[in-house]
Amino acid sequence: MGNSCMLSFFFLCLIxxxxxxxxxxxxxxxxxxxxxxxxxxxxxxxxxKDNGFDKVKLFEADPGALKALGHSGIQVMVGIPNDLxxxxxxxxQAAINWVQxxxxxxxxRYGVDIRHVAVGNEPFLKTxxxxxxxxxxxxxxxxxxxxxxxxxxxxxxxxxxxxxxxxQTDSGLPSGGNFRSDIHDLMISIIKFLSDNLSxxxxxxxxxxxxxxxxxxxxxxxxxxxSAAPVVDGSITYTNVFEANFDTLxxxxxxxxxxxxxxxxxxxxxxxxxxxxxxxxxxxxFNQGLLNRIFQGQxxxxxxxxxxxxxxxxxxxxxxxxxPGNFERHWGVFYFxxxxxxxxxxxxxxxxxxxxxxxxxxxxxxxMSPDASLADPNLANSISYACSYADCTSLGYGSxxxxxxxxxxxxxxxxxxxxxxxxxxxxxxxxxxxVVTNQDPSQDTCxxxxxxxxxxxxxxxxRSLAGKIQNSTMGLILLLLLIINGAF
Ligand SMILES: *[C@@H]1O[C@H](CO)[C@@H](O)[C@H](O)[C@H]1NC(C)=O
Ligand SMILES: *[C@@H]1O[C@H](CO)[C@@H](O)[C@H](O)[C@H]1NC(C)=O
Ligand SMILES: *[C@@H]1O[C@H](CO)[C@@H](O)[C@H](O)[C@H]1NC(C)=O
Ligand SMILES: *[C@@H]1O[C@H](CO)[C@@H](O)[C@H](O)[C@H]1NC(C)=O
Ligand SMILES: *[C@@H]1O[C@H](CO)[C@@H](O)[C@H](O)[C@H]1NC(C)=O
Ligand SMILES: *[C@@H]1O[C@H](CO)[C@@H](O)[C@H](O)[C@H]1NC(C)=O
Numbered sequence: 337m338g339n340s341c342m343l344s345f346f347f348l349c350l351i352x353x354x355x356x357x358x359x360x361x362x363x364x365x366x367x368x369x370x371x372x373x374x375x376x377x378x379x380x381x382x383x384x385k386d387n388g389f390d391k392v393k394l395f396e397a398d399p400g401a402l403k404a405l406g407h408s409g410i411q412v413m414v415g416i417p418n419d420l421x422x423x424x425x426x427x428x429q430a431a432i433n434w435v436q437x438x439x440x441x442x443x444x445r446y447g448v449d450i451r452h453v454a455v456g457n458e459p460f461l462k463t464x465x466x467x468x469x470x471x472x473x474x475x476x477x478x479x480x481x482x483x484x485x486x487x488x489x490x491x492x493x494x495x496x497x498x499x500x501x502x503x504q505t506d507s508g509l510p511s512g513g514n515f516r517s518d519i520h521d522l523m524i525s526i527i528k529f530l531s532d533n534l535s536x537x538x539x540x541x542x543x544x545x546x547x548x549x550x551x552x553x554x555x556x557x558x559x560x561x562x563s564a565a566p567v568v569d570g571s572i573t574y575t576n577v578f579e580a581n582f583d584t585l586x587x588x589x590x591x592x593x594x595x596x597x598x599x600x601x602x603x604x605x606x607x608x609x610x611x612x613x614x615x616x617x618x619x620x621x622f623n624q625g626l627l628n629r630i631f632q633g634q635x636x637x638x639x640x641x642x643x644x645x646x647x648x649x650x651x652x653x654x655x656x657x658x659x660p661g662n663f664e665r666h667w668g669v670f671y672f673x674x675x676x677x678x679x680x681x682x683x684x685x686x687x688x689x690x691x692x693x694x695x696x697x698x699x700x701x702x703x704m705s706p707d708a709s710l711a712d713p714n715l716a717n718s719i720s721y722a723c724s725y726a727d728c729t730s731l732g733y734g735s736x737x738x739x740x741x742x743x744x745x746x747x748x749x750x751x752x753x754x755x756x757x758x759x760x761x762x763x764x765x766x767x768x769x770x771v772v773t774n775q776d777p778s779q780d781t782c783x784x785x786x787x788x789x790x791x792x793x794x795x796x797x798x799r800s801l802a803g804k805i806q807n808s809t810m811g812l813i814l815l816l817l818l819i820i821n822g823a824f
Contacts, residue, residue: 361683362391363390363391363630364644365389365669367392367394367651369395369396370655371652371654373672373755373790374672375673375691375788375793377400377405378404379691379693380404381405382693387689388682388686390411391410393415393452393602394414395415396414396417397437397438402414406446412448412451413450413646414439414453414454416453418468420475421468421472421475422475424455424471425470425475427478428478430478431475435453435479435486435488439486439488439492443492450492452492452493452494452600453483453493453494454497454538455476456475456497458499459496459498460498460502469519469522472496472526480529493533495538495602496538497538497540498539500540500542502515502519503515503585503588510569510581511570512584513587514588536599537589537599539600540602541581543559544605544613544622546577546581548661555613557577559576559621560576560578560622560628562575563575578604578626582636582638583636585599586638602646603646604648605622605623605648606619606623606667607664607666607667608668608677608736609729609736610661610662610666614666614734615736620679627680627681628681630645631683648667650670651671652666652667652670653665653672654756655727664729665727670691672788673691673694674694675690676688676690695788697755697758697786697789700773701775701777701786702747702764702772703777704770705768705771706771708770712767714767715746718767719750721766722749722750722766723752723753726749726757728748728752730783731745731749740782744782747770748777751784754770755787759787
């Protein structure tokens, strides 16, 4: 009796468990923190949970982010920035210290579910020349040794996120894929090392950059709905560059004896501003197509198993280098403050949910004064001064604020400066060319932002605690008064 009950319970569990595995498809994304006004980590973790993200990738061991991820149920990939590769390569002790401070402590003291350490970030990018060629592999080996020493090597896997330019195809077809000749042997050594340690290879793939780099690139081929002119590769037909690019890597792996090497896609996404093809419409289309593939567990023609994909990115970062282009600060599915840019179906008919509990600066903007003249000799200088400290990438060609007239253009620049400076006194002066207004100057696609109030964010929990103490003190006094009144 008891046994059969246990047995049926077991089967119920099994069936329930299988159902669960099928139903709940977690999403993964990158969380970058190069912002002048970052969201509070607690708010970001809630944003991740609310939107079904159960894996996140960080570019460095950011203490605030890691602590907030403790006991969250979210799996973490922690990155090591490229400038740490040389010190980590030169000494095992440095790697032991790094792992101790940036992995072990967070796992044991804060309950952070760290699953991967990403050693470097696209270290073999052609634009870096040879800067990290000598240090990446030794750093990887030292970090792995340190993880073993810390007793974490089973649960925490090393990897190296690489740009898709580490491989290429001479035939122009995915089947011609192989590693770039200048780093071929190094790639093989790294892949063999990862494989020996049951660790994955990580590759970043950017259809947006393919489209962006080549004016003749067929736009439809960047997206997923099969309407592009197909690329025929033997018996395989490709209708999107994402699959073709990924399979170029799989061919390269096959050619070198690693056909079953696990691969993570560390970054893939679409920006919404800073370039004519970076807009909400294209980003929604691309990311929805990508999410649909994830929900369907769709692989590629050469690798049929579901892909492990980290979206790039969760939120915009207004302090990122724009060396690759103005779009670099606009990769977020959400704006910098966790506000919605566009809707996505995030599975089971759910939609994106914006960040909750964000504290903003006052509802006021800095604009060009109605009394100021466009002929003022200080105008041009004041705009370039503002834009040298604040993010004006939305003013560029083909961007969300590129159609503003000259006055609004100046206003946009002044406002970004004013907000970036936390609306500080004197930050809306510009030789008397500007004034503060309570009227939102935003116009169609152009959003005049108000920044997050960093002070309120930091003190909010403490203040509410103080408030509670005050409230309960008041309550106590009230209670005492009642007792005294009742007693007498
Ligand atoms: C923005 O980036 C610059 C250069 O990378 C850095 O020096 C500065 O501290 C950053 N500002 C903020 C607010 O993070
Ligand atoms: C831990 O990581 C941070 C951020 O990357 C870095 O600044 C720090 O040096 C690391 N700790 C050690 C001991 O290397
Ligand atoms: C492709 O997707 C776009 C946007 O999601 C849609 O408007 C279009 O009709 C689709 N085309 C085909 C052939 O499915
Ligand atoms: C707006 O400002 C940007 C940034 O300084 C400048 O490049 C652009 O020419 C300006 N456009 C107009 C219409 O004034
Ligand atoms: C700005 O205007 C005030 C008052 O009209 C004047 O006193 C001041 O000199 C002006 N400042 C500049 C930089 O023009
Ligand atoms: C204190 O009590 C007031 C009135 O009951 C309430 O509105 C407020 O939210 C409380 N403050 C805190 C921090 O709990």
